[in-house]
Structures are given as structure tokens and as C-alpha cells.
Amino acid sequence: MSAFDYKKVLADIPHKPGVYQYWDIEDTLIYIGKAKDLRNRVGSYFNQDKQLNGKTKVLVSKIRKITFTIVDTEIDAWLLENSLIKKHQPRYNIMLKDDKTYPWIIIKKEPFPRVFWTRNRVKDGSTYFGPYASGGMMHTILDLIKETYTLRTCNLPLTEKNISAGKFKVCLEYQIGNCKGPCQAYQAEEEYNRNIEEIKDILNGKIGNVIKDVKQIIRDAAAELNFEYAHQYQRKLVVLEKYQSKSTVVSSAITNIDVVSIASDERYAFVNYLKIMNGSIIQTQTIEIKKRLDETDEELLTIAITEFRTKFNSTSKEIVVPFEIILEDKNIRFTVPKLGEKKNLLELSQKNVLFFRKEKLNQYEKLNPDLRTDRILTQMQKDLSLTQLPKHIECFDNSNFQGKYPVSAIVVFKDAKPSKKDYRHFNVKTVEGPNDFATMEEAVLRRYKRMLEEEGTLPQLIIIDGGKGQLSSAMTSLKKLGIDKKVAVIGIAKRLEELFFPGDPYPLYLDKKSETLKVIQQLRDEAHRFGITFHRKKRDQGTLKTELEQIEGIGKTTADKLLRHFKSVKKIAEAEESELQKVLNKAQLLALTNYFNKDNA
Structure with a gap:
């Protein structure tokens, strides 16, 4: 199939969600894929040769290098795969080599905002979430929102003036319970907007906050004996708890930023880079730096940032870093996030760099065990x-x-x-x-x-x-x-x-x-x-000597000689008379024989 030693590489790939990349002999990226379990998915290309179609076999035969990026969830893997394929358009990702755009979920900027999906992002102040590489996952999220919240689907201009003038009448969606009729002021805008905020939390992966609020509403309603209202929210709670995805989706509000993190020891430093554009990760790489002098992490990170920005033609004015950086460049702002989506991105970068550091050091130490010894002693x-x-x-x-x-x-x-x-x-x-x-x-x-x-x-x-x-x-x-x-x-x-x-x-x-x-x-x-x-x-020998010394005529010195010669009391009791004579005189032999014969009588 291939001269590529996939088993050696596979051993270093974790059982985690992420995106894998295949490279050919000319170091050209030829395929990008996503996986819930990176090791199992990559291994399946090589372990199921007879089940692969002809095109996939050709792909596998060309693989000479595998790289990968771990993420928090499978949804994040879909998002990252989409971003990288659109950026690089590898040869074997044929089905994605068209010019179509990928879907987003939009919360429209308007009174009583609508929530729907679109492929066209327009700078009209609306909030976009995505893009979604999987239309199925996007529709799953939209179905959750539809089942949990009653939102309008019409495109009527529901301004306060229009509603007050009575220009609109409720439609069938109101009659079947899918809408609460804001067009005729049957639903207050404050209540509607509260639902929108909850939906934003869900789309940002903060479903735990929503569930917590819903539970409190149920408790309050039950305390006020408003059981019908409590039952409505109980149904909502069931739906929310069934929804298992807690992915942190990069918001379109985060436009162009770089994210960099570092992990180092006495000899090596590893730096991970994420390039974010228009709310999606389009580049990711981890590099290794072998230290020559006692460089600080700040110095190494600054060197790596310069390298990454040159290599990936980054013009981002903001760089998210794990600690304060002093760099004489007025066009760049360094951010050390404490909370929010930028903090989540930094944590994702740190997960990748720590994993690669661990795997790389393990490789080095397998080849040269003295490196592990030196590292442990230095740490001690x-x-x-x-x-x-x-x-x-x-x-x-x-x-x-x-x-x-x-x-x-x-x-x-x-x-x-x-x-x-x-x-x-x-x-x-x-x-x-x-x-x-x-x-x-x-x-x-x-x-x-x-x-x-x-x-x-x-x-x-x-x-x-x-x-x-x-x-x-x-x-x-x-x-x-x-x-x-x-x-x-x-x-x-x-x-x-x-x-x-x-x-x-x-x-x-x-x-x-x-x-x-x-x-x-x-x-x-x-x-x-x-x-x-x-x-x-020593304790056992002391106990044995004590037993032998109880025999009349056998003293401490003789007991020591017997134990050295026969090793145990059992062997002494079973020894032939000729063997005992080598250690004992006639009187001692008689006393010893009488002692053991008495015990066996």
C-alpha cells in the first residue's frame, strides 16, 4: 500500500475529537477530515484496506505525513474542518471544492428578532453564529430552539407604531401555538427579548445557564401554585437537558484575531497558533523551538508570533496571549483574556500545545532515555x-x-x-x-x-x-x-x-x-x-532460635549452627542422624531426637 509507517504515527494520535490532515511526499496538504475519535478514524484508513474504494486507496497510498488538531467537541471539529477545507481546498476534498458558502444561524436585528439560517452574511447589525460545516447539526440546533421557544417566523415590520395602529392580524402559527402573537401586542417585547437572550446563550454553548434559569422559574411558579406555567417550563427543561452539545462556537463578533500559547521546559518550547477570521478558525499549527540559551517564554513567544504572522500573512490587530507581552508595534494589541469566548479560544490553544509537548517529549525520551533522567533530576x-x-x-x-x-x-x-x-x-x-x-x-x-x-x-x-x-x-x-x-x-x-x-x-x-x-x-x-x-x-530466625534453645542441652551457639546448616526447624526435625552428627555431639543429638519424637508421639 505505502512505505508510510502509519503504526508509529498512529500511536501518537489521541482518542479525542479533532481534525486530521494528510500530506504527500512533496509536503502538500492533500486531505482534511474530522473525527469524534482521531486515532480510530485515522486508523480506519489503514486497517480497512479491503473495504476502501479505489479513490480512497489512491489517497492512502500518497500519505507521507499526518498532522492533527484536537478540539473540545465533535461540533468544534466540524467547524474547524469546514474552515480549513475552505482555506486550503485540498485535492481529495473534491465534494467541498465548490464556491458555495456554509450556513450560519442568524438572529436578525429587528423588533421581535427572527432566528433562522442563512448562507449570506450581511453587515446589517444582526448576530451570526457559525459557520456550520454540517447542515444536519445546524438544523438540530434550530429544531431545539423551535421546540423550546415560541418565536415569530413572519417578516412583518413589527414596529411599535405599526402594532399600535393595528396593521396586522395573527396568523395560523398563532392559532396552532407556534407564536404568541406579538403582531397584535399579545406578547410583550420584553418577554420576547428575554427568550432571545436565552437562545444566544444556547448558541454560545452556555446551555447550563439557561437550564439553571428555567429550573428557578419552575420553582417560583410551583411556589405560587401556578402549576400550568410550571408545566410549560418543565417541558422546556426536558428538551434542554436532552440537548447534549455544549460546543463553544466562535461568534462572528470575533472578526480577525490571532491566538498563541506556549509550553516549555529547560530544552524545548512548543508554541500553538490559531488564526481567526470572520468568526472561524482558518489556520492552526504547533511548532517546536529548541532552546540555545536561557530564553524566557516571553522572548520565545515573541519570536514565534513574528514567524506565524509572516508565514500566514496575518494582519490581525489583536493577538490573544497567555501572559503580558511587550512588543514595540503600535498596530498590534495584546489581550490576556479572563472570561468569555477569547478565553475559550486560548484554552483550546493551550490544550493543543500541551498535548504536542507531551507527545514530542515522549518520542525524544524513547529514543534517548537519558533525556528523561535529566528532565526528572532537573525538576527535582x-x-x-x-x-x-x-x-x-x-x-x-x-x-x-x-x-x-x-x-x-x-x-x-x-x-x-x-x-x-x-x-x-x-x-x-x-x-x-x-x-x-x-x-x-x-x-x-x-x-x-x-x-x-x-x-x-x-x-x-x-x-x-x-x-x-x-x-x-x-x-x-x-x-x-x-x-x-x-x-x-x-x-x-x-x-x-x-x-x-x-x-x-x-x-x-x-x-x-x-x-x-x-x-x-x-x-x-x-x-x-x-x-x-x-x-x-530476622524475626523468624529469632523465633526459631527461641524454640531450639528450649531443648535441654541446646544453647544459643548450637541453635545458630543448626539453623545455618539446615535453614529451618522443619528440616532439622526431618534430618537423618548421620547429617545431624555433623553439627551435634552425642548428648545433644539424643536430646534433640527425644524432643522431636515427643512432639510426634
């Missing part, structure tokens, strides 16, 4: 305010059972990965009873005293599993060794994942999804696992 250094990259991290955890068998464990991560050959256990020697603070102090002291004696390299970060008390105990040992200023130390409390720094009474809370916190949690969990495994083994 930033989040924890460290003076060095934490390439070598050590984490301590203590375990004991009712004050008995206390042990301490240390795990080591190098380059954000476990270095299991460097893990260590400590049998606590100086602590009596369940004293977690003293246990931590001993373990830290022994660990770094030996490291200094052997001239080893200190870690850049030490993590203490515990709160302020354990952290303070660890710092006591580091101060004794004179290295408390040479290495960063933090404590992590389990309950709320609080991070404590020495001498700081207030904990640090990291985002639950942050990679820094995930690495710290992994260290803590690995230290706990490693420590508890050793602790259980």
Missing part, C-alpha cells in the same frame, strides 16, 4: 531547591516488632533508578526497646562514618522516612560527622505526604501528580519493602 532540583542535581539519593527506613528485632534499611537511587547492589541493612546495636529516633540516629551515623572512612562519595540528597523527629535524629548524626552542610536532607511524613526540611517548621506539599513526589515515594516504598523483608527474616 527545582522542586526541592537543591544546589546540585540529585544523581545519587539515599533513603532510610526503620522496622521493629513490639520493640524487638529492630533493623534499619537504606536504599540507593542513582540517576533516578534503583541501584540494588548498593542497598544495605543495619542490625541495630546501641538501642534498647522501641526507640525509632535513636535507631535512625545510629543507622545514619554508621552509614556515613563508614563512607567517610572509605573515602566514598556522599549522596546529593538523603531522604528520611518519617516526620520531624526522625529528621532531627538524622541531622544529629550528620552534625557529629561534620557533613550536615554538605548534603541535602528531607523527611517525608506518610499521612499527608508532607516533606520536611531541617529547621523549617512548615512542610512542603508537592502536586500529587508531580514526578518529583513519585520518585520520593518510590524511594520510601522501596526502603520500606527492603527493610521489612530483612526484619521478617
